[in-house]
């Protein structure tokens with residue numbers, strides 16, 4: 414299995430190399446050269462297996478010979494052992510044809526744990542084999558950061574620096590990043606928004622001298638291994654609802670497009686996915702693009718679903734790459750236009766290809782609150798604001814296609830966003846007992862300017878040599 418860049422100009426790599434490389438050296442994102450498929454019989458055979466067994470069967474064909482079967486199985490077992498639900502990703506019924514896929518039973522209470530816990534294990538195996546140390550720099554709008562810290566805290570051969578937008582994450586999210594005591598963990602509050610954090614991260618990858626000097630590695634969904642581990646729950650949930658005999662649709666609260674792109678890969682692998690519905694909050698660039706063909710930045714407006722406050726949606730590049738028939742030059746041109754002019758127009762063929770796969774919708778702030786309140790009243794489920802955005806978009810999609818079962822991804826625990834949930838319901842959801850002293854723990858955070866040279870100097874100075 415070989416991995417190629419969406420911009421077509423970077424070295425072709427194995428899975429292991431792509432995992433440790435992060436951003437491709439031409440600025441693109443790695444994708445598999447071919448997408449492995451499962452037959453209908455192989456998908457049917459997943460019924461009744463544990464989450465871990467399904468994960469192994471789905472992930473193995475992508476990893477080539479980087480890991481032995483025993484290594485991959487062991488990594489998966491260890492990754493999910495600490496989850497707070499035996500099913501790992503349980504389904505809850507909201508309405509006759511509407512199901513919620515709860516992805517918040519991992520250690521940091523967000524769907525990011527599903528992939529981050531696995532790649533934490535895979536990094537350790539690969540770094541030990543190669544006798545290497547790496548410096549991970551991550552950008553977060555709230556959830557990736559704590560999941561990365563949880564997966565890599567205390568490791569001797571990894572330093573972790575997390576850039577988050579100052580004042581734009583929830584207090585629980587911030588404290589999850591600023592209270593770990595391990596000296597390899599560095600929380601950096603950047604003066605800017607998430608797009609600035611991600612842009613500086615990509616700048617660091619594009620500064621080859623810096624990248625090579627510090628052994629830069631990435632665990633954002635830039636890293637294909639992140640997306641890979643997120644394919645698994647599309648299979649477990651669809652099979653539980655009758656796939657491969659029955660088609661299933663998914664609605665995904667979307668920001669950086671990693672989670673829904675994993676759904677695209679599941680579909681390409683043979684899972685009968687009817688529609689993948691992109692759910693956006695008031696930062697609706699993806700909804701506008703799918704509907705009108707224009708990807709135009711308007712400026713990020715902070716919302717009550719802060720993890721989706723994103724306008725430069727990193728993995729949309731991967732979606733465009735497939736929509737443009739794997740044309741790296743076309744993608745390079747679009748990404749250059751976005752950087753220089755703040756917008757691009759998708760070609761008629763490519764927008765047609767995207768609309769074959771994706772549907773989309775947008776939910777504003779008022780409706781988000783209404784949905785949190787109504788969902789609790791009608792179903793007894795307390796949901797986070799990101800999930801509420803997706804529930805609203807899914808309800809609209811179900812009105813258009815009531816016959817196909819809809820799975821809505823519940824991406825974070827409501828206790829991560831107590832203020833919004835309280836405003837909608839009058840309930841402040843409690844954190845699990847293991848986190849009950851989160852608000853008493855001392856915080857350790859460095860405020861940083863949105864300045865590449867200053868950030869690089871900080872990482873150089875703080876990482877352990």
Ligand SMILES: Cc1ncc(COP(=O)(O)O)c(C=O)c1O
Nearest residue numbers: 556667668669670671672720824
């Ligand atoms: C709670 C939550 N929901 C949804 C998203 C959006 O997911 P993605 O960036 O993969 O589109 C994020 C951030 O990634 C998140 O943290």
Ligand SMILES: N[C@@H](CCOP(=O)(O)O)C(=O)O
Nearest residue numbers: 553554555556557633634669
């Ligand atoms: N919403 C994310 C943003 C980063 O996304 P990633 O999937 O690329 O890591 C977050 O919570 O940080």
